[in-house]
Amino acid sequence: MTGLALDSPAAAVAEEASLASLLRCCVREVAGPRGQVWHAEPYTLLRVAATLLRIRTHGGLALRIEGTPEWLDRGCWQPLSVDMLVRLVETELGGSNEEFAAQVDASRSAMARLLAVRRGTSPPADPWLASEQGLVFGHPFHPSPKARGGADWLRYAPEAHASFPLRLLGVRDDVLAEAGDTGPLDELGTAPRGYTPLPAHPWQLDLLAAELAAPLADGRLIDLGHGSPSPRMAVPTSSVRTVYEPRIDRCLKFSLDVRITNCVRKNSWYELAGAVELTRRLEPVFRDLSASFPGTRWLPEPGYRSADLGTRLLEGLSVIVRASPWSVCRPGVTPLLSGALAVPGDPPDEPVRWWRAYVERVAPPVLDAYLTHGVVLEPHLQNVLVGVDTAGLPVEAVFRDMEGTKLVAGRHDLSGLPERVAEALTYDPADGWNRVVYCLMVNHLAEVAASLAGAESTRELWAVAGEVLAGYAGSRGWPRPLADLLAGAPLPAKANLSVRWARSADRSAGYVPVANPLAVLS
The missing domain is CATH 1.10.510.40 (Transferase(Phosphotransferase); domain 1)
Incomplete structure (x- = not known):
């Protein structure tokens, strides 16, 4: 586990959480469907790659794990590690996946780094944003719930209580791409005549640096820095790529060309159009739901903005405007x-x-x-x-x-x-x-x-x-x-x-x- 001593408290907690996630996956997707799970109070027993494991569980369907998971070695129960369980899963599933062990290890290392960083930081004062930034261990039934691509992920991680200023680009009006209501974006800063302001995630700009060189050089795009001066910075929410921008009281959903758990998190061109279309169609639906079930709310996504510079940059520079929960x-x-x-x-x-x-x-x-x-x-x-x-x-x-x-x-x-x-x-x-x-x-x-x-x-x-x-x-x-x-x-x-x-x-x-x-x- 890189960056932290293997015996550090953060590393130990990360090991425990990673092991629990992978064991849940084994019960649900590997041993369970093969009829290799039994209950022998106070334990749940399962067999993976001909090896008998035992865990103490509670929580029913959620399968919460307590105590130390163990494996049976020549009649004696021994502590189970993440690395050993990965090898058992690889044997059980057969075939070849050279990425799997690395993804599990990357997730475990990310958890350890997040735990270590959080000890020296404070959550946002806003209780909603604090809740968004509290998911250190991620999806409980995922083999690598905190696997995250990119070298600079920690500085933008919600779990690390990150906040940062957005960058502002100017898009020349003849290559502007937008639909729906994007007016709030104009409040983030002004652009020269003939240009429209486009907020950008600083991480994504780094990831797209090679593709952005030409349009920045020929003036189709201009870099406006951080827009209007403000001491209030954008705060990443639980999805990493969606941030809350306090200057306009909106959530902004960006593309990030990195894999986060299962997916590279980008706004596909058809999803941009789909968000605006769905918002239009769902307005009467949620009016009816709110009438039938008082207390029902939703966060519309009334518009998107990007630059029409080919599919790669249309998707990569896109931002979807979303209402904030405080506003509803x-x-x-x-x-x-x-x-x-x-x-x-x-x-x-x-x-x-x-x-x-x-x-x-x-x-x-x-x-x-x-x-x-x-x-x-x-x-x-x-x-x-x-x-x-x-x-x-x-x-x-x-x-x-x-x-x-x-x-x-x-x-x-x-x-x-x-x-x-x-x-x-x-x-x-x-x-x-x-x-x-x-x-x-x-x-x-x-x-x-x-x-x-x-x-x-x-x-x-x-x-x-x-x-x-x-x-x-x-x-x-x-x-x-x-x-x-x-x-x-x-x-x-x-x-x-x-x-x-x-x-x-x-x-x-x-x-x-x-x-x-x-x-x-x-």
Whole structure:
């Protein structure tokens, strides 16, 4: 592990967290589907590459791990390490993937560096931004949740409590590319006559330096520095490439040509057009959802701006304008990232009451968006903010990120859109339902329930969730997909280990069935 001593406290915590993530993946995607997982209280046993492992678990579907994982060596249990587990996974899966071990190691090293840096920094005073910057360990079911490309990632890392000034370019008006409402961007600084200001992520400008040389030399682009002087800097949110710009009270989603977990994080040209199109189409949908489920909010993405200098720079310099959560939450309500609420911490005074309010805010609008409106929201832990009142009780749910939001094929007229834009905006009904159920039940509610229950059983919490979902199902005439869900049909869980092993695009990720925690209640 580079940069830190192997026996440092940060390195030890990173090792523990990395091992837990990879073990969860093994249970869900490797040993589980092969029938090689057993429960022998107080342990869960699994076999990987003919080697027997044992772990202590709690949290139900979230599979929280406590204590030291072990492997059986000639009749004696020995501590398990990340490096050994990687070798077992490589043997079990066969074939060749020379990137896999390096990705796991890079993620572990990143965690250690982040933990070390955080000891000497302070989180933002804004509670929402502090929650955005608190996800040190990343996706709990990913083999390399903090793998991050690029040499300068730490200076721009939200987990390191980073903040920085954006750069401002001037785009000559004859090569300006934009759509929708981009007016707030003009408040970041002025450009000479014949040019339009374009904010840029400083990391991305470094990554694109070679491609930018020609347009900067011939005047199609000009470098305006940091725009209007301001002591308030941009703050990166949990996705790394989306920042909050306090000067205009907007979130700005940039492209970053680096791999973060599964994907190179860029705004594809068709996603730029799609964000504006979806915002237009979703305005009436969210008006209806807000009327049916008070407290439902969303963050529109009304416009994008870039430079029409070929696809590479059109995508690479693009910025999508997004509303900020403070602008949509009512006074007295504080938005918090759901992912931060899934991190173990101090539970509320009345956890069951808190949980009921949480599920009531989050689940029904997601289900109704799909069943009533044919809209697939992507309510995973980084795409949902929960607004809490002064007593800390959930009273609002804020949904964001149009990239993951889709329309159910056959329920919307997309005939006027370019074919590639329309294709990127749609899911077929089955894929859409799988995405909704995975994000809502497996990725989101299971993790929050596990943190709320601590080491205790989550059964009571799932009983409450079942009551909330049944109440919604009854109000809609018990639609078949929801009836099956409440009857205990297996849930789809995204196969992050498999897609990393295959080195496939994230959109190619499949699902594996996992036990439905509502099954024992039906």
